[in-house]
């Protein structure tokens with residue numbers, strides 16, 4: 001079939017966005033992979049699908065596929081692209097929408113100046129629900145937060161790293177590093193992503209503290225590798241930093257592909273993600 005798509009990005013985290021309200025979509029994992037493939041397909045970190053929602057009060061349903069073909073629960077940068085897409089395509093005239101995701105309901109708003117803020121919902125902090133297997137491990141209490149040791153096999157050596165575990169609908173393991181540019185993201189990221197204590201795998205964040213309201217962040221994403229920015233990763237990192245008493249809301253997050261801003265008022269409260277969304281081009285592919 002010929003599929004119409006839009007290529008978009010949010011701070012360099014790139015997406016193929018598909019209107020599945022006006023096109024019939026029933027793809028296999030191999031077809032999602034082809035759309036995400038930078039050589040044999042279009043190329044993207046994630047493929048975002050716009051559908052109608054059956055949930056009362058929800059404007060749309062938002063589905064997310066990593067470029068490895070797997071469907072996942074949430075994507076923060078993608079949610080900004082989502083609202084821009086449905087407004088630009090005339091699928092809604094509202095600028096604030098409610099969107100059903102696999103992880104619950106989120107509410108992105110497109111402002112007149114083009115900026116987009118998303119109510120991402122409250123973070124999940126119970127390790128078992130991340131999910132993270134904490135049994136048998138001794139967490140290190142630090143303020144109200146617990147840091148968990150993760151044992152990694154690095155070139156025949158065993159090394160322990162300390163991570164905070166947070167779910168923003170999808171799982172994150174965040175560690176603080178002294179210098180994010182020197183952090184071994186490509187080496188350590190896959191080991192954390194596939195660590196046995198994360199039964200659904202995990203997104204691995206590496207955060208450098210610049211000051212109490214400014215961090216630098218790199219994320220090795222589950223199912224996509226290192227991306228130029230990760231919206232839920234930025235939310236999780238800031239939540240972890242605030243809980244550890246290292247950061248104060250709002251926090252500027254510098255990713256390699258752009259800048260995000262995260263605000264969080266504390267436990268039980270929603271996380272607000274603000275940043276850009278850009279339409280790059282429209283296309284059609286035989287799939």
Ligand SMILES: N[C@@H](CCC[C@H](N)C(=O)O)C(=O)O
Nearest residue numbers: 075076077170222230231232
């Ligand atoms: N880039 C995203 C996250 C996409 C999903 C993630 N790789 C996962 O598997 O959970 C973001 O901006 O949040």
